[in-house]
Amino acid sequence: MQQNGDANQRIARISGHLNPRNLQMEESSGLQQVNCRAKGGSAGFRVAILGAAGGIGQPLAMLMKMNPLVSVLHLYDVVNSPGVTADISHMDTGAVVRGFLGQNQLENALTGMDLVIIPAGVPRKPGMTRDDLFNINAGIVKTLCEGVAKCCPKAIVNLISNPVNSTVPIAAEVFKKSGTFDPKRLLGVTMLDVVRANTFVAEVLGIDPREVDVPVVGGHAGVTILPLLSQVKPPCSFTPEETDYLTVRIQNGGTEVVEAKAGAGSATLSMAYAAVKFADACLRGLRGDAGVVQCAFVASQVTELPFFASKVRLGRTGIAEIYPLGPLNAYERIGLDKAKKELASSIEKGVSFIKK
Ligand SMILES: NC(=O)C1=CN([C@@H]2O[C@H](COP(=O)(O)OP(=O)(O)OC[C@H]3O[C@@H](n4cnc5c(N)ncnc54)[C@H](O)[C@@H]3O)[C@@H](O)[C@H]2O)C=CC1
Numbered sequence: 001m002q003q004n005g006d007a008n009q010r011i012a013r014i015s016g017h018l019n020p021r022n023l024q025m026e027e028s029s030g031l032q033q034v035n036c037r038a039k040g041g042s043a044g045f046r047v048a049i050l051g052a053a054g055g056i057g058q059p060l061a062m063l064m065k066m067n068p069l070v071s072v073l074h075l076y077d078v079v080n081s082p083g084v085t086a087d088i089s090h091m092d093t094g095a096v097v098r099g100f101l102g103q104n105q106l107e108n109a110l111t112g113m114d115l116v117i118i119p120a121g122v123p124r125k126p127g128m129t130r131d132d133l134f135n136i137n138a139g140i141v142k143t144l145c146e147g148v149a150k151c152c153p154k155a156i157v158n159l160i161s162n163p164v165n166s167t168v169p170i171a172a173e174v175f176k177k178s179g180t181f182d183p184k185r186l187l188g189v190t191m192l193d194v195v196r197a198n199t200f201v202a203e204v205l206g207i208d209p210r211e212v213d214v215p216v217v218g219g220h221a222g223v224t225i226l227p228l229l230s231q232v233k234p235p236c237s238f239t240p241e242e243t244d245y246l247t248v249r250i251q252n253g254g255t256e257v258v259e260a261k262a263g264a265g266s267a268t269l270s271m272a273y274a275a276v277k278f279a280d281a282c283l284r285g286l287r288g289d290a291g292v293v294q295c296a297f298v299a300s301q302v303t304e305l306p307f308f309a310s311k312v313r314l315g316r317t318g319i320a321e322i323y324p325l326g327p328l329n330a331y332e333r334i335g336l337d338k339a340k341k342e343l344a345s346s347i348e349k350g351v352s353f354i355k356k
């Protein structure tokens with residue numbers, strides 16, 4: 001009898017993932033299901049991806065499902081999230097996966113999350129700047145951040161949607177308006193600039209990219225992307241021609257992919273890789289690991305601008321420390337002036353979108 005009871009319990013637990021009755025319940029009262037299903041998961045953090053069915057969202061969801069620090073993975077989108085969720089949920093890794101479709105499931109997707117990663121929004125086509133995405137993506141980011149403020153105000157937010165130089169200020173204003181803004185918890189993802197810089201510098205030096213660390217500061221668009229080639233690890237030097245080539249290639253990395261994709265979108269796979277590298281750093285910080293340092297676009301006092309990308313140390317409550325830029329050479333100082341000029345107006349555009 002006892003054996004039968006155990007077996008029934010096991011079947012009930014497994015079929016909880018498949019039983020159409022339970023799925024229906026999730027639509028009407030997601031939170032109840034959330035608590036119930038999490039029992040099957042491993043110990044770890046609860047992560048939501050908003051825009052999970054997109055070009056970045058899908059590989060990002062796959063890679064996060066493989067991350068042993070993740071116990072619960074919520075996949076939210078306005079289209080196609082049920083299919084992506086069914087697919088990802090068959091991977092035999094520890095995280096429990098749940099899908100959420102459409103605005104009326106946003107709150108259930110966000111409730112209880114430790115980390116929210118946002119790649120929702122339209123990507124560039126050839127000939128466009130990231131700022132050309134502002135009109136559509138600003139509203140999307142605003143709505144999603146209002147959800148975060150309401151349902152998981154203590155979550156760390158990794159904001160990927162472009163133009164990052166404006167969407168991060170938008171998010172900050174939304175959080176300020178709702179009285180939940182904590183600058184330590186809002187991070188614009190500029191990791192792809194670092195990933196590209198490491199790759200291109202390694203190519204020039206003829207070494208393994210995994211051995212290279214290039215700080216990239218400023219922001220995430222054109223001249224605001226400022227690689228500090230004088231601070232590359234391992235220590236090395238570049239000719240003026242190499243410095244020019246590397247700086248321009250790193251600044252135009254996104255455009256290089258947009259043009260190669262010829263209308264089919266922008267970087268998705270390398271971005272998903274970069275997003276997971278960054279999210280993993282945030283989770284290791286939350287866990288209490290020491291010495292977790294990455295570049296990110298954050299509320300900052302490193303320059304006179306209210307937001308700036310630089311190296312930050314990640315800790316148990318998000319950003320534990322923001323590092324100064326360190327010594328810059330003449331080339332980098334000129335680059336910094338250009339970056340700051342463009343950044344100032346992108347930041348102002350984001351702030352006034354909410355304040356208007
Ligand atoms: N920070 C960075 O380094 C990078 C940022 N990006 C940006 O990431 C964003 C997404 O790019 P892709 O994934 O290639 O675009 P995509 O169009 O393939 O996917 C975007 C997804 O967002 C969803 N979405 C739209 N409105 C939504 C809403 N209100 N709520 C939830 N989901 C919504 C769409 O349904 C779609 O599934 C773009 O803005 C792009 O410019 C792209 C590459 C690098």
Ligand SMILES: O=C([O-])CC(=O)C(=O)O
Nearest residue numbers: 124192253254255266267
């Ligand atoms: O270039 C774009 O539009 C997408 C992006 O931000 C990047 O690849 O760095």
